[in-house]
Amino acid sequence: MLMTEPKTSNSNIAALPSEYSISAPEVIFQMGFFPVTNSLITALLFTFYLSIIAIFVSNKMSMVPGKVQALFEIFFEYIFNMIEKMAAKNVYSYFPWLMTFVLFILVANLSALLPGFASIGLYKAIEGEADQVFIPLFRSINSDLNVTLALALISVFITHFFAIRSLGIVGYLKKWFSFKMFGISLFVGLLELVAEFTKIISLSFRLFGNIMAGKILLKTAKSFFPFIIPLPFYFLEVMVAFIQSAVFMMLTLVFMVILSKKEED
Template sequence: MNIELAAEQIGHIGALPVTNTMLMSWVVTAILSITAIIVSRKVTLVPAGLQNFFEFVIEYAYNMTEELAHSKAKVFFPFIMTFFLFIITSNWLGLLPGFGTIGFNEIKDGKETFIPLLRSINADLNMTLSLALVSVIVTHFFAVRYLGIKDYLKKWFALNPIFLFVGLLELVGEVTKVVSLSFRLFGNIFAGEVVLATIAGIFAFVAPLPFYFLEIIVGFVQAAVFMMLTLTFMVLLTEKHGEEH
């Protein structure tokens, strides 16, 4: 078993190269969208079935958001919830049989290589990096919106040389956020894929089962961590500087 660090390209639409993770990302989007539409079509005051489940998830997440963000919860919530739903769906979907094993062979650089058609979305840095970028950029956008451009800039730049230095360090920290968010998610899921592939390579029956359970937990934890961190960053950055002193 050999897992490529980069996602394999399986085709292209016009100028857009379509990788296997890209394809799965569309699948996840479709699954979530269809589920959402099915749920929303018959939302009743007395919940039943799927509505019950989503109510539970959404209410829990919303209460948590409200606890941290108070009045801003309504604005933050869609982003946070979507991060969670998208990441957990893609993580768990990536555990299904067929991922990494269904594919085709292609002659590449003069030798035949196996191209899997399906690949866990977050085992591709493109995907996690774009999620992290959305998270951080939206956070800064909210900061400008809630603080105003003046207070926002004051967070980073000050006339006092010490605070100026601190502000610059924090600015670097913002870049680090992108890196840490993306690489944490990517690393966890990619490592999981590698472990599962390796164990399956040694003995494919029963042996990988404990690792599958582990990956289910990791998939949930990573989704929750990404959600929580995004929420925390949003709350912290939209607060006025010096309010806590």
Template sequence: MNLWRLPHVQLAPEIIFTIPGINWPVTNTLFCTWISIVVLVLLFFFATRRGDMVPRGIQNAAEALIEFLMNLSESITGKKYARKFFPLAATFFFFILVSNLLDVIPGVDSIGSISMEELHKVGAQPSLFLWGDASNALIPWIRPATTDLNLTISMALIAVVTAQCVGFATLGFKEHTMKYVNLRGLLKFSLTGFIEFFVGLLEIISEVSRILSLAFRLFGNIFAGSIVLAVFAFLLPAVANVIFIPFELFVAAVQAFVFALLTLIYLQLAVTGHGHEEEHGEVELGQASAEGSHAAQAVTTH
């Protein structure tokens, strides 16, 4: 008999209980989502309840993060759209960060109920602590929310669909649609026009790929990190605590930042009209010519 077995790896979240009356199954990732929301509400309650002119403690940390995200938003979208796009990106950042950080809390993925089916397979009896062949018969009550592909795809859909809605509202239906179905290029009846039309169709594929990219990047990194922590906690417990937990903290913050960053980029691209870069370049060229003319006049006068 083995002293300990490697943890059972399952992509789909496990159902831990069902809400009576409405017969709604609750998975361990959904339960962790609720915990993340409660943690966020409590954090921002304690961060904003005093409102000191000289912030300290949790208020200081919250204001520093808010200022960092606002500066990031302004650097990507400009001051014109920064305050409009900031709430969505900041919400993604804080929710993903808290959800990811819960992965290193003791009890997550390690406390739960016993799968009787797995116990019967190995002929073991239920006990308070599982060990031996029955050591991986645990159904954890709490599993990081971002290890659920349903959640990451939902957030990716919100980001991409919101960007499209903002694009239609800002540019108008015709201008925004021309990014993807460039009929003007097709009506040129030339190779260049056909290429422009084909590039527009590629943009449609690009929009779909953004959903997959956002969802699978976040899911893959956090799910893999959970497995690495579980495996190395079994093989080398001391090494796992010293090396992999700080590394997971770093990955948790990076993944939250990347998701918020890409959301801001997608929103900015959505409000950028077709041919904006050419117009912007012409304006800059005109300004440079005017400045050169003024400089030449000043030299002549002098």
């Protein structure tokens, strides 16, 4: 049954959305072996409406822009110029990936701050819990490690893909396995190869940690007093939403540029 989150804990149904699972996504229903979580529903929803917007915008594009198109163009041009400064001729290859990261992360972070986002859900009996618990239907997707890990894996994978395309397979392997300086380079290369795996952890946990921290911060502020007190934190979270999307995009861009750069002899 779809319900809104109760205000008091006196209800016979326990209001424990955060206690049920603060760091893991909640399973809404099961499709055979496939667990459909609230973050997956939210991610699919974002993909759907971003796709709709994309198709709508592509049909409405004109040389004399309206207000919405002008806003889009300013945003796109800003990101494009930023990437072009670092990636030069590779800008057309990098831009679609990086822009998709920015749009996906930004829309997800900002949408999570909308009223009703975490308060619309259903009550479900959980194993080990005496009462039913409230499970929100939507979840801030970047507070799910599955999402941030997926983004980080894609980021690192495409970084290496562009490096191989730019350097060739031999040039790419030379980055890691080189016998210069009596094998010291090989050691350094192997260390750097290990560092590539830390990129996945760094990218995923940075985004996850920031958004999760914001979520907990807002919940704590709301638990003290639901009005006015959370407001400054909302502003903070809006900033965090922009900053985190920019950080993820910039780090991916830097990794791409560094890895695609030819080794100097």
